[in-house]
Amino acid sequence: MYKILLIDDETIIIEGLKKLVPWEEIECEVAGVAEDGLEGLELAQKLKPDIIISDIQMPRLSGLQMIKKLKEKSRYTKFIILTGYREFEYAREAITLGVTRFLLKPTNLEDIKNAILEAINVIDDERTKVKDIENLRKKLNKFNALNDNDNNNTDNEADKVTFLTGQAIKYIKDNYENKLDLQTVADHLYISSWYLCKILKKEVGNSFVELLNEVRIQEAKNLLTSTNYKVYEITEMVGYSDTPYFSKTFKKHVGITPNQYRNKNWNNKEAN
Structure with missing residues (x-):
């Protein structure tokens, strides 16, 4: 109710x-x-x-x-x-x-x-968007943990898919500030873009663009609360070329604008 x-x-x-x-x-x-x-x-x-x-x-x-x-x-x-x-x-x-x-x-x-x-x-x-983003973050954390384990076994298809997904996420996190697309990541892994799209959807439940946006927004949140860079500067630093699009994407993922997020968290810091 x-x-x-x-x-x-x-x-x-x-x-x-x-x-x-x-x-x-x-x-x-x-x-x-x-x-x-x-x-x-x-x-x-x-x-x-x-x-x-x-x-x-x-x-x-x-x-x-x-x-x-x-x-x-x-x-x-x-x-x-x-x-x-x-x-x-x-x-x-x-x-x-x-x-x-x-x-x-x-x-x-x-x-x-x-x-x-x-x-x-x-x-x-x-609520649906929040739930989808929370699920994506949980899966990102899962693959981050898998990626930290050097004993990945790729002897069967399931292990191969898990390993490739983890490597794709690692590459995105290492290169999010650059102009990045599905084909670039697929080429890095020596697989087709179609296959990469398929395994991301299967393992993470989200598209490449949604995954890239989530990684970029997480880094933007860190920059907003730990630096004095202006929003348009952070836009470029996390890989976006258009500030209005960045702000719109940020609000979709976080629920508030970049400036509102910064002000809210700076106020919390000062209160503590």
């Missing part, structure tokens, strides 16, 4: 959402309710909801101010704005904060339900 937090200073809105939205039908449950942004902030940090449906203008802390603070703590919660305020500035700030949907009161039940389903789809996509 997806956990929902409702935040609005109008009791009638809260009660209407609780009673009218078919929560069980869309695999959701209302985990909590709050009457203003400050109470919502505290509850969100405690409950860690999947989706927050919030008004904008509320006592003590506005909905947008609350979302901004929560975004600094967690990138996974999705936000839906339900407000009676039509000002363009509110909508623009909501878009900047990455709000899933901006709904105007009064709105119909179908629009609210569709907004929630849209947020659920985004959550599911992100």
Whole structure:
């Protein structure tokens, strides 16, 4: 079940959402309710909801101010704005904060339900990507360990495939900063690019490009937290020629931009 937090200073809105939205039908449950942004902030940090449906203008802390603070703590919660305020500035700030949907009161039940389903789809996509990347990292660690063992036995096909995969990963890790493609790695191993593609998919479960990106992103994370190089410099150092593409790939793997990752980890260092 997806956990929902409702935040609005109008009791009638809260009660209407609780009673009218078919929560069980869309695999959701209302985990909590709050009457203003400050109470919502505290509850969100405690409950860690999947989706927050919030008004904008509320006592003590506005909905947008609350979302901004929560975004600094967690990138996974999705936000839906339900407000009676039509000002363009509110909508623009909501878009900047990455709000899933901006709904105007009064709105119909179908629009609210569709907004929630849209947020659920985004959550599911992100969780799938995170799971895929975690699996890839586990397999990378496995082959790193295999590569450290000099007693690889290549007498049978299974051992040969494992050995070649480990060697391919080692070559990628040693040369990630260069212009690297599938054919280059295959030539190094004296096998066809088709065969290398096949064994990578079988043993690691990912394509050559996905594997290369993961190695490069791991090195970029190290550089971002241990050096003062600018993002465009790190882009080139880890083998990318285009900074926007690097930033997009980094966010796909890590969930936040390179600058956000650097700021977050530098702040953690200073706090410790």
